[in-house]
Amino acid sequence: MKTKLVALMVCCLSCVALADTKAVKTVTVSGSAIMQAKPDAVRLTMQIQQSSEKVSDAKQKVDDQVAALTKALRKLGVKDDQLNNAPLRIQQDYQHDPERKLPQRYQVSRDIVVSLNDLSLYGTVLQQAADLGVTQMNQAEFLVSGSDELYQKALQQAFTHAKTKASLLAQANGLKLGSAQKINEQGYAPAPVMKMARAMADSAEVSFGQTDIRAEVSVEFEMNSH
The missing domain is CATH 3.30.70.2970 (Protein of unknown function (DUF541), domain 2)
Structure with missing residues (x-):
């Protein structure tokens, strides 16, 4: 009889715990940013x-x-x-x-x-x-020398971009944006820009152009009621 009573109490406590648990609302968005630099x-x-x-x-x-x-x-x-x-x-x-x-x-x-x-x-x-x-x-x-520093700046801007998008989505659903729960880095610093080298130099001005340093992130934000 005691065994059945203990089992019944555990079951009741589990039900209360489940009833008190609220589903956490989240939104997952991506953000990106590009920094341009001249090769040096x-x-x-x-x-x-x-x-x-x-x-x-x-x-x-x-x-x-x-x-x-x-x-x-x-x-x-x-x-x-x-x-x-x-x-x-x-x-x-x-x-x-x-x-x-x-x-x-x-x-x-x-x-x-x-x-x-x-x-x-x-x-x-x-x-x-x-x-x-x-x-x-x-x-x-x-x-590009200093590409690591430029990538870090792009990474910060990519997170800001993601947060702005998430805030708009939260407002559209009548919710308030909470803190970031998960952050996944998806971007990377640029590989070297490949160009064909001339076999002979000439009097024409050489243009080295620019390279893009791109950063991408995926962020999961919590959304709360006002």
Whole structure:
């Protein structure tokens, strides 16, 4: 009998607890913001390649060209920590003679990565690279220094945007906007802006344009009665 009475009391307490629990009204909105900035740095990736029957001969030619380019870049003010010319590749030149009628040849190539914090050197560096026999010039990566700080500002504006939207929705339903319950960051700082680098510099003015730093958030707000 006592067991049944205890079970009945627990059941009654559960019902009271459920009756006192009020459903929380919420609204979930998204917010976004964009900060624009001009690139102030660029990363150039170029390649010097030579082919020969002997790997040592091809490598020597590549090394000589890389040394000449490195010297020219240093004269322009490019420092050692802005220059990486270490990656070296050696492979058989299969395209040289598909039918193997000529002696086997080898391709030796070295990548040169140059980071410039002064965009005024952009055209000059390209000219030097072309003059000194760079085989391939990849797309230039234009960068924005201080992008983290700009992204943080965009993130704050994105939250403000979301809160404004949520407030309007709450008012439309005759409610008052409460505090944020959940915040999900959906945006990110920009990737480098990719542009084709010119093989030769010319007298035309170079325009680097602007890049967008976008932030996006999803926020769940509580809505209360007045």
